[in-house]
Amino acid sequence: MADRYFNPFQAIDINVPVEFHEAFTRYCQRSADAVIDQSPFPRMVDLWFLSVCVAARLGLEPADTTKYDTRKIIDGSIFGSDPWRVHQLMLIAIGKTGDVHIVSEPRKMMTLASGLAVAGLPKVIEMLKDGDAEPIWNLSDAVDSLLRKEKAA
């Protein structure tokens, strides 16, 4: 792949509805002193990406992000540190639209992923809260069940 396609999301902002900002502050580690059991996600992008994955897994439809008051949490250059996410965002776009040509339209792919993140965020927040343990254990159990349920099915 030529270098210019290495991260097509480089210059695109990741925006999240304002109503979820508190969850990002609470569940993402903002300093090295953060209590990991309470804030399981190393970075904001990790909560965002897991929400995309959960929405995709549960077959949720992407939300219409234009209906929300959103704020930027980070820009797409963050994927430079985990390039495999670039591939997965492309494959999600192909899988959802059935159209391979979408890979040349990074903004469209990001809109779709952001829609999935908004659809998946309430579910992930529920997974973090639902249970008697700290958020990291609640979330771990919920992901465990989600993966086992599908396997059993």
Next chain:
Amino acid sequence: MKLLRAEFQNFRMLRDLELNFSSDPEKKLTVIRAANESGKTTILHGLQWALYGDAALPGKGEGFRLHPIDWNASEGKRVPITATVEFELTTYRRVSGDVRETRRRYRLVRSAFEDVDSQARRSASTVKLFALNETGASPIDAPEAVINDELPPELREVFFTDGDRALSFIEADVALSTKRERVQRAIRSLLGLGVIDDAIKHVRKSASEVNRKAKQVGSGSELNRIASRLEEMENDREKFEADLEDAKQQFGAFDEKVDDIDRKIAAALQKGDKEKLQKDLDQAKREIKRLDDQLATANKEHSALFRSRSIATDLLAPLLGRAFEKLEELHDQGKIPNTTIPVLQDRLSAEICICGETLESGDPGGEKRRAHIQKLIDDSQRADEIQEIITDLYYGAKPRQADGDSGSSVWLEEYKAVVERRDGLQTLRDEAGRKFRALEMQLDELPDTDIQGLRETRRQYKDQRDRHLSRQSSIETQLTGLRREREDLEANRDRLLREQKKGARILAELEVTQDVTKVLQSAYERITNEELHKVSELMNNIFIEMIGADPEQGAIIRHAEISREFDIIVYGPNDRTLNPDRDLNGASRRALTLAFILALTKVSEVEAPNVIDTPLGMTSGYVKRSILRTAVRESSQLVLFLTHDEIAGCEEIIDEAAGVVFTLTNPAHYPKMLVNDPGVAERKALRCECDHRSECQLCQRRADAQAELEMAS
């Protein structure tokens, strides 16, 4: 700045001493050979006093006597003390596109008078700076400003280092908050962040003034009420921030005191014949620390599961499967892979066409064919953009897709391993905690009143420490609440201003102040992080190079870094953190602190000397030589105070790198350590021109003479 010469009169044991330093860029090392108690540390103090005044002396000079302790009162009851430092500054300016380098020499003289009595009262020192030229010396105003620009006082401990004290950057018996504060202060000073701090304060002040204007516009209305509240909040913020700083400092101070009492208890236990209990307590503490470190690592591994590729691959498996079916179709149709461009590029670099003709650049026919093939590549690149992305996607993601097809969940296996590790470690940690509490109870029951007194004091200090920590948390919470309330109020104020006729201009002014504040704050953060990273990287490189020759340490130390919290951390195998006190030997600890100091100086891009007292203590063999060699290379001017033991084994490096070497002797060492009587009754540092390989009547030491006798026999 380069040091050229220094001269001291009546500064402690430096009654009348002149030093010169090498300024040769090819031989940038100066070695001052001196046994213990021969004036090394005094010179370090003397140089700093000359440059920075009393603030640079131990205890900020409070109760620190400067005149010689054996001063004869018949010579006068007020002792004149003088320190002179000559240095060279290099400036660069552009002249018609060229850079012109100018070197200027300066002389700084500081003097004070001190009473010869038990209180040693001292007059405020006077400092003068002179520019030296062919014809003489011209005085310069504001000498402090020149020194502050060239050798920032906040970095004083980086430029003038006591090899033993410098270890407090990392040593475990220094409170964490103190170590952090020292590293943070050094790095922030290095970056000159005070300028940005001042700018932020200035913009905040402007914002308050604009807010006052908004208050006047909306006199008696909701706008007035909000603007007034914002004004009050600004005052609250300043107060809270000052309180927070105070709480942090108090916490650090009590933390130090708790550590100090712990050391005293340990000493009391040993004195009271309770070594076994002390040993068990130390061991229990170490075990708890080790398990806590391992638990922290296991927690990080748990957290890393939520940023891992496996969780995404497992959750997305059904959807990615469908996407891959699409790509497989294209593969089957021969649209993947996209091979045209790689094949053509391969031919170009091989300089032979597929048909066998040459594609060499020098050949006229080859040149023509090259141009044609390049055109084919360009055309193909434009047309194949999508196909290229898809090809990469197919081959890039296929191996993982194949893993996902196996039906087993990688994430579930990783999660199971993490749970087992965390649970196992937690059980061990609970057990270690119980053991430690039992030992504490034994300690409580000891009849020794000294120990009980110390333990009571410790409890009080710990309570105070915890109180300040709790105060810190409470202020931080209040500040967060204040920030939120302010954001809401500001949004409301701006909305109301928009509705006012006169509001537009004020709103525009407010927006400017807000934007400028944001820019300054993000610049502050960015510079801190970037520069911190640079210092961290360079420190690691220098450190690893210094200890590289030590097979024992090389096997356990993987790398070192400065964390975002300004902690200097050393990592061993599997990224386990190492305890500098327990896991690192003396040589490695010294190498780490020197690496930090040299990295700071280098990243600061300040051309400044590194003056280091006993840099090679506790080191030997290859590591000692490696530390010296690296320090010479990384410093722009290196002045080392070395004992005879430190020099041993490093003679060849000194031969090669040193431009100036001389020896200092304390005549009071005769007859115990010196062979010949120097004939001087006073306690003073005497200089001779002996280098690291020679000795004279004055500096010949007893151990050396004995060694010679042994060799002769």
